[in-house]
Amino acid sequence: MQVIRTVFREDHEMLRETARRFFERECMPHQEAWNRAGRVDRDTWRKAGREGLLCVTVPSEYGGGGGDFGHSAVILEELFKAGVSGPGFSLHSDIIAPYIVRLGTEAQKQAWLPAVCAGEAILAIAMTEPGGGSDLKAIRTTAVRDGNDYIINGSKTFISNGLNADMVIVACKTDPTAGARGVSLIMVEASREGFRRGRKLEKVGQPAADTAELFFDNVRVPVTNLLGEENKGFSYLMQELAQERLLIAAYCAAKTERLLEQTIQYVKERRAFGQTVWDFQNTKFKLADVQAQVVAMRTMVDYYIGEHLRRRLTVQEAAIAKLYTTETMWKCLDDMVQLHGGYGYMLEYPIARAFTDMRIARVAGGASEVMREIIARSL
Ligand SMILES: Cc1cc2nc3c(=O)[nH]c(=O)nc-3n(C[C@H](O)[C@H](O)[C@H](O)COP(=O)(O)OP(=O)(O)OC[C@H]3O[C@@H](n4cnc5c(N)ncnc54)[C@H](O)[C@@H]3O)c2cc1C
Known part of the structure; x- marks a missing residue:
């Protein structure tokens, strides 16, 4: 039983098909090699750019797709449904590029967006x-003004795309006495002297996603690298995080839906005590619960995607979407691992890979x- 989705238009569904084929052809065959290398090769990034799968919401005059959030959502849903993990395309396209589109000067947009889209x-x-990480206003990395430059000192950790990145938007304290009102966003090119990448962090899941420590030792950047206004970084982050949270909700709903299909197939084939695992009433009840929760997630996510397309999604609503879908996904996932028995613990099975890859969605x-704190503020 599928929920009929009305939030997407025909052009969204066409892009979904392109994305599905791309992940099948260009990503799934390389997954194991990427897992071993701990990163996705740059050639795949360029191919995704050529297929129009990067920066779908960036205006076309800068090389983007000129689309809307619906285009971003269908690509991410297909990535997760394909079981592909590693390419940080959505972070790059739907979370970071929008900062440049929204806050960048014309010169900053011209300098970065065409290469980013490609x-x-x-x-x-x-x-x-x-x-x-939760208390962003307490960050300690500083950017001190020196003539026409900032001098940045500090360190960051858990940074996705950290090893591959050519440019990092760094949250810095420009006024350490002002708490949330002293944070600024500064673009730092990876070629700057004093910028150093630390080790690739060994994670529980998503082995192909490059996640790194970054160090800034007297890194000098021109003040023209400031994004938006000085000391407004915290409010910029809060606004953009709503979209990131809705994207997380969208992929959790899509992934749970796909895992349910895979689990139904598995239990209908696997036999125990002279019958299939599906034949146990417990299995049917557990999967009926998962189905009900998939419908609830799907309905909620599509409603909020619609609200976001109408530019009405609030910070609280994005927090509700993230909280509900990540917690529900995790409960469903655990039940589905259980129904796979020992095979649910073997990484060659999609359910086991999901068990390690998806845990981070709750953090x-x-x-x-933190989502509960945000929601409670509006009660
Ligand atoms: C794989 C991965 C990729 C990431 N990518 C990026 C990235 O690209 N860029 C980036 O900047 N960060 C990234 N992060 C960091 C991520 O956003 C943080 O891990 C997250 O915000 C939590 O911060 P923390 O790990 O410092 O946990 P802490 O802030 O130390 O919190 C630990 C725990 O304390 C509890 N807690 C915290 N605050 C509250 C509260 N107000 N009320 C009740 N309980 C609370 C929660 O249970 C929380 O999980 C990534 C992390 C991972 C693991």
């Missing part, structure tokens, strides 16, 4: 520090507890 230049965003982009 997959020639890869983006990262560095907010989290070893000392903490990254803001932990569930």
Whole structure:
């Protein structure tokens, strides 16, 4: 039983088909090699750029697709449904490039967006520090004004696309006495002297996603690298994080739906005690629960995608979407692992890979507890 989706137009569905074929052809065959290498090769980024799968919402005059959030959502859903993990395309295209589109000067847009849309230049965003990620106003990396430059000192951790990135948007303190009102976003090219990448971090899941520590040791950048206005970085982050959270919700719903299909197939084939695992009433009840939750997730996500397309999604609603889908996905996933028995623990099975890859959804982009704080503020 599928929910009939009315939020997407025909052009969204056409892009979905292109994305599905691309992930099948250009990504799935390389997954194991990427897992071993711990990163996705640059050639795949360029191919994605050529297929029009990067930066679909960036205006076409800068080389983007000139589309809307619906285009971003269908690509990400297909990535997760294909079981592909590693390419940080959505982070690059739907989370970081929008900062440049929204806040960048014409010169900054011209300098970066064409290469970013083509997959020639890869983006990262560095907010989290070893000392903490949830409390963003407490970051300690500083950017001190020196003539026409900023001098940046500090370190960041858990940075996705950190190894591949050509440019990093760095959240810095430009006024360390002002808390949330002292944060600025500064673009740092990876070629700058004093910028150093640390080790590739060994994660529980998503082995092909490059996640790294970054160090800034007296990195000098011109003030023209400031994004938007000085000391307004915290509010920029809060606004853009809503879209990131809705994207996480969208892929959690899509992934759970796909895992349910795979689990039904598995239990209908697997036999125990002279019958299939499906024949146990417990299995049917568990999967009926998953189905009900898939419908609830799908309905909620599509409603909020519609609201976002109408530019009405609030920070609280994005937090509701992320909290509900990530927590529900995780509960469903655990039940489906259980129905696979020992095979649910073997990485060659999609359910086991999902078990390691998806756990982070309850933390990254803001932990569930932080989502509850945000929601509670509006009660
Ligand atoms: C794979 C991966 C990729 C990531 N990519 C990026 C990236 O590209 N860029 C980036 O900047 N960051 C990135 N992060 C960082 C991520 O956003 C942070 O891990 C997350 O925000 C939580 O911060 P923290 O890990 O410092 O946990 P902490 O802030 O130390 O929080 C630990 C726990 O404390 C609890 N807690 C925290 N605050 C509250 C509260 N207010 N109320 C109740 N309980 C609370 C929660 O249970 C939380 O999980 C990534 C992380 C991972 C693991």
